[in-house]
Amino acid sequence: MTTKVQVAGTGSCKFSDILASPAIRDRWEKVRQYFFLRESTYDMTNRCNIRCDGCYYFNGEKHLAAEECDPLAWQTLMVEEKKRGITFAVLAGAEPSLVPELCRVCFETIPLGAIATNGLRPIPRDIDYRIHVSVWGNDAASLLVRRAPSMLQRQLEIYHDDARAIFIYTFTPHNIEQAAEVTRILAAKGQRISFNMFSAPVGYTGPLRHDAASLKATADMMAKLLAEYPDTVLYSPYSIIVHTHAMGLHDLFSCPYPRQNASTAVGLGRSFRQYRTDLGWDRAAACCVPDTDCADCRHYAAGSAVVTARMYRHADHPQTFAAWLDYVDTYLAVWVRHYEKGANLSSSGNHLPVQEDA
């Protein structure tokens, strides 16, 4: 079977006609104020306090880089990054909560950003970045896959009254049903949750890689939770479609990160860098989830850039554009502090601007 992706965006509907709908225009004006966001990601330390199966950080060579622990060196880097036009810092691998003084330096220079953490250690409140607390199932499953007991319980103790936090639930083929239990617990605690898909690292042969059945079951569970907990779940019908599609994000949308994009003209290909803990970076390997297998990439961080960047091809029909707006509204609410998500405009979300030919 050959699969051909046809790009829409051919102007079958005028952009001005699409924007004639007041709801679409309002949402468009809301999200476009954030077009100034330009991200780069930073590995903060090569250490983690736990060790999870399928962790992409400890795959490949990233974790072999030496650690730059000097806050002054980080400050110098951040000043240079700001000069380069970077407006959003994503602090990731391995576990940023182990180096709060470095996170603080980043926040003080680039005030918008997000930290990805396993949530087992507090991050000082003055570092006012969005905080993504990773959840891989209920506590029994976390104990198996992440070898950490009482994870959700401990995460909730630390983040119980912290508006920076959003819990990011990573769906694997084995924890789909548990998402209901986790979402119910988080809803009862007034927390918010968004979804991630396990995306296999290069060469990964373990049991966490999704297949057609687990993608379908995940999509059904996401839709159920989104309907049941609209105030808790930050997601959209279109997010479900693109993140549980048989084709990965790269095949659907052609990933614009430098790792898959040779052009340095504009956008991520021009400005994105992924810094290792020694403050080095390599354009050929640069994306938000390096060492992830592009064919299996459905990662939430990847989608935030890949789908968002493809605005042009979604501006073909009001429903398609509304679905894209829902996606971007979700992405901004998940990543940017103080950005509040609106109600989804598109209820079915089934407006992928691509077609597959058998």
Place this chain on the structure above:
Amino acid sequence: MNSVWYAMSAPERTVKGEIRAQVHVQADSPWFDGHFPDFPVVPAIAQVSMIVDMVARASGSSLYLKSASRIKFKQLVTPNTVLTLQAKAGTEQSQYLYRIRAGTEEVSSGTIFLANKDAENVMQADKNATTIRVAEIIINELKLEDVSADTFDPDLDLVDEVGIDSMDLATIALVIRDEFGIRIDEDDYPKLTTLRIIANYIDEKKSEV
């Protein structure tokens, strides 16, 4: 100059804003009259004239050569040679960088400054209705201040000098798509980085219809 001296194809503009044309200098061109009767060659200044002529035709203005610099003549041009002319706006106002080739061999290259016979200002004369309208769209969409459609430098790099990014370019491309009724390929809009390149792109697309 006119076609008695040589035959020039209609100049084309590429997406990158380069102007190109082909020239055939006939054996009976008056240029060969005074130049080495036993060994006829196209005089050096004639080559620069062809470039001026090509840019003038492409921009629909009557231009003349104001000054030139760094001109290098690398090869003699004999009768009945087909030359490929290329010129691109430089970073300074009214400046063009040019190159002439015979097949793959470079014949000459250099930098010239042109002026408009009527208005003295190539930049202004270069602005046709498309350019003005695109300038208005960019100013409006990007909410630019301190610039008007008349004063907008057509060669200002929107990415490097104005600091816009891919999402803004996509937005501009969508408004242009609406306004001019043309199809803009998704792969093309990231290349539309100056007013001149955008206007040329639109004019090319419209002429295809």
